[in-house]
Amino acid sequence: MDNAENKSGSLAPYTILDLCSDGGSLCSKWLADLGAEVIKIDAPHDDSKIAIDxxxxxxxxxxxxxxxxxxLELKSDQEKFRLLARQVDAVIESHPTGWMDERGIGFDALxxxxxxxxxxxxxPFGxxxxYAHHSGSDLVLSALSGMMYVTGDKDRAPVRVSVPQTYLHGAAEGSVSTTMALYHAAKTGRGQHIDVSSQLAxxxxxxxxxxxxxxxxxNMQRSGAFMEMGPIKWQMVFKAKDGHVCVMLAGGALGGTTIKGFLSWAADDIEVPKALTEIDWKKIEIMTLLFDAEKRKLLDKVCEIFNQFFPLHTKEALYExxxxxxxxxxxxxxxxxxxSDEQLKARGYFSAIKEESGKTVHYPGDWAKLSKTPLNTGRRAPLLGEHNDLFFKGSTRRSEEQRAETQQPVLVES
Incomplete structure (x- = not known):
């Protein structure tokens, strides 16, 4: 089975219960990629199955x-959860504040x-x-974190990044902190409560x-396709023949070679003033631009040239x-x-996963290359309740007498 147990990985000794929803689930996914056994707990309701399907x-x-x-609204299942929690190393959850405590399965009880x-x-807020009991959508968290304030054009309303981001930042903080806490627990025998605020993350x-x-x-101001530094404002994003490119125009050692290189190339296609190509842009530092208005005008002229030149070429040609x-x-x-990125292909970033339906889907795969404990990202997601028998009745290796015993959560070798 293509989601079989992964016994390798830097976190292979650990078992984790996952009660997260939406973006919070990425936290335990990364830990599963690192080899931890992650047991996702879902409600046996149709809405969960719809999401899976x-x-x-x-x-x-x-x-x-x-x-x-x-x-987990049932006392019997709360007890099963507590029995499971006694046999694992970590619990990761994203329920509303107080929800776990009200059911006797919060950190203090466990x-x-x-x-x-x-x-x-x-x-959302810790x-x-x-704000501990407030709900927080990605739009709300984008606004209250300041992310929207610095995103978009200066003369227009702030905008949110179109794909939800804030809970993913929370998940990233959670995965790193959980890993550190597992190390601490292994050394001291003491666990701890990690309280992640997606707003703060x-x-x-x-x-x-x-x-x-x-x-x-x-406050730093949003500036759209431009970079602003004091009185300096220069364009960073330019239109190409088939999209857009981002270019570092800073002068000095950092950007001087870039400006001169593109001006020389542009001169093959369009008219470029000789005065611009003869300038040693490496000698025009940021501080020079800050205090010399005439030099800033030169940078404006460079942007005018690039706005004519870049649309003549594709993104790929410019990049190569x-x-x-x-x-x-x-x-x-x-x-x-x-x-189709060649760099990602060369690193084998995308994994072809054959799902239970028989359909093959390409998913993002290894996000890091570990020489001694490689990631295992090539395992499909489970079906709803797929492993109930393993944890509540035992595995197929257990005897019929053992399987006939009262259903109790027992972690067994698969």
């Missing part, structure tokens, strides 16, 4: 996991029986503070935007020559561009 997104987020069903248990919560992805208020006393001449240009990739 129809959503490629759901199937990707849950590749390599096992699936069991528990109705750690009394299993002091070494790592318990990771991924929520488990404490005035997204703030950490704003790069230098968070440094503007303390250092400059102002840039690589040969070490010019700082990158194509703005579509999904099809990514699917």
């Amino acid at each position: 129809t959503s490629v997104h759901w199937r990707f987020m849950n590749m390599g996991k096992k699936s069991i069903t528990l109705d 750690r009394k029986e299993t002091p070494r248990l790592v318990f990771t919560s991924i929520s 488990r404490t503070g005035p 997204t703030i950490r992805a704003l790069m230098n935007a968070t440094q503007f208020p303390p250092l400059e006393g102002r 020559r840039s690589l040969k001449e070490r010019l700082m240009l990158a194509p703005v990739c579509t999904i099809e561009d990514i699917r």
